[in-house]
Amino acid sequence: MRLLSTILVALRALRRNALRSILTALGIIIGVGAVIAMVSIGNGAKSQVEASIASLGQNIVSVFPGTSTSGGMRGGWGSASSLTVDDVMAIRDEIAGVVSVSPEIRDRTQILANGLNWNSQISGVDTNILDIRMWTIAEGAMFSDGDVRSGAKVCVIGNTVAQQLFAETDPIGQTLRLRNVPFKVVGVLGAKGFNYFGQDQDDVVFIPYSAHLRHIARRQFINSILIQAVSPEQMPRIQQDVTDLLQQRRSGREPDFTVRNQLELAEAATATTKTMTVLLGAIAGVSLIVGGIGIMNIMLVSVTERTREIGIRLAVGAHGRDVLLQFLTEAIILSLMGGTLGILLGVGSSQLISKLNNWPVLVSTPAVVGAFVFSAVIGIFFGFYPARKAAALDPIEALRYE
Structure with missing residues (x-):
């Protein structure tokens, strides 16, 4: 009271x-x-x-060419050309706990189609990229493993590219030209929007990595390797195993690559x-x-x-x-x-x-x-x-x- x-x-x-x-x-x-x-x-x-970050994929371990230092000099990711498709196959065959793996070759180039042109990123990838990066197909279908093996000139375009070049027509079955090389559109990716770095994820064209190396990049080296681990707990172990494997493949030379996992980026x-x-x-x-x-x-x-x-x-x-x-x-x-x-x-x-x-x-x-x-x-x-x-x-x- x-x-x-x-x-x-x-x-x-x-x-x-x-x-x-x-x-x-x-x-x-x-x-x-x-x-x-x-x-x-x-x-x-x-x-x-x-x-x-989650939209980039789940349980991702990435390999980039170059290291932060080389011979006492600062370099950085992408400062060297050292990764190959053979490295991708070795990771796929020899590292336990890997669900999917895909090379990635990136180039920006002008796209011509339907009397229009648009500058976009061309990514040479494997079919596994859909699972690794959590992409969906809105129209059509993803190119096949057979297309990758044969280096077929087919592509799957992002939503932004579809809107810019095929706003009034169905893009499926249409032909677009990448560096004057014709590619047939077989699918359209589901929209994702912008990522953490401010990049439009839908402004992209996926083609088989074999076709990219042969017709677009015309080189043997790739930009990165994307690896999907079976679980977040396995990522640090897979990161170390990949590092050891690639170093072993280089016969003890100074490392010319960098391995990072998604947890480090998120943290x-x-x-x-x-x-x-x-x-x-x-x-x-x-x-x-x-x-x-x-x-x-x-x-x-x-x-x-x-x-x-x-x-x-x-x-x-x-x-x-x-x-x-x-x-x-x-x-x-x-x-x-x-x-x-x-x-x-x-x-x-x-x-x-x-x-x-x-x-x-x-x-x-x-x-x-x-x-x-x-x-x-x-x-x-x-x-x-x-x-x-x-x-x-x-x-x-x-x-x-x-």
């Missing part, structure tokens, strides 16, 4: 100065709202990065978004501290203004702890009120930002609960000193105060 009575007295005191109470809570409202909005934007970016990307989320949340959290200081200042002013009221309460039998509890309750109520309104502001602003800018947001329950609890802690921490000051007043001196 005493606690309920204290809460009611605190509410009446706050109601008497409603405008001051609202302005005092404004710092907490803005602080909590900013924390929730910033964390929601950060979480949304993190989820988008994870989804984009690096999500680490960046996590850092961004923490920084944004910390910056927004500063406004919560400022709001707490505002509560302390106003409560100190309130103690000064209500000195005679405190003196009367102490004179008629109230204990110091009763006065302390009342002022502390007022500070906590202000903080919780600000926290509640701040949650509404944060969630609402997150949704508004998402709609206006087409940014992904993900409101996190832990962030909401954490911000609300932190606002209560702010009220207790910054309200304690004014409350203790009020409780320590001498009744006689308080009654003399004008």
Whole structure:
């Protein structure tokens, strides 16, 4: 009953100065709202990065030519031509736990078809690329293993290429020319959109890697090897086995390749978004501290203004702890009120930002609960000193105060 009575007295005191109470809570409202909005934007970016990386395929181990250093000199992925189709076959035949493997040869070139032209990426791949990269076929079919073995001049085009070159016609059965070499369209890939790196995944033409080496690239080296592991747990082991195998095939020469797994890419990307989320949340959290200081200042002013009221309460039998509890309750109520309104502001602003800018947001329950609890802690921490000051007043001196 005493606690309920204290809460009611605190509410009446706050109601008497409603405008001051609202302005005092404004710092907490803005602080909590900013924390929730910033964390929601950060979480949304993190989820988008994870989804984009997942769209590249699952359980992928990739091999690139070149290393970060060679002979003491910095090089980088793709800085050498060293991978061949024979390396692909060796990985397929000798590494346990490999579900699928495909070479990848990439070139950008002008495509001519239907009286139109379009610059796109031409990727020479195996039929396994559909499973490795999680592609679907929207129209027609994927070229066959027989097409790969024979180097057939057939292709499967991405959705962007289909829209640019065959917007008003059925692309299946049509012919397009790649570096003046005719290729028959046998399928259209399902749309994927942009990936984490900002690349349009649908702006692509798949052709058999054998046809690419023979007619487009006219070389023996490939750009990369894509390997799908049986499970995420097997990826580190497969990564090491592939490294050992390729090094063995090079007779102990200095490594001229780099092997990376998808977990490393995901960890690096999500680490960046996590850092961004923490920084944004910390910056927004500063406004919560400022709001707490505002509560302390106003409560100190309130103690000064209500000195005679405190003196009367102490004179008629109230204990110091009763006065302390009342002022502390007022500070906590202000903080919780600000926290509640701040949650509404944060969630609402997150949704508004998402709609206006087409940014992904993900409101996190832990962030909401954490911000609300932190606002209560702010009220207790910054309200304690004014409350203790009020409780320590001498009744006689308080009654003399004008």
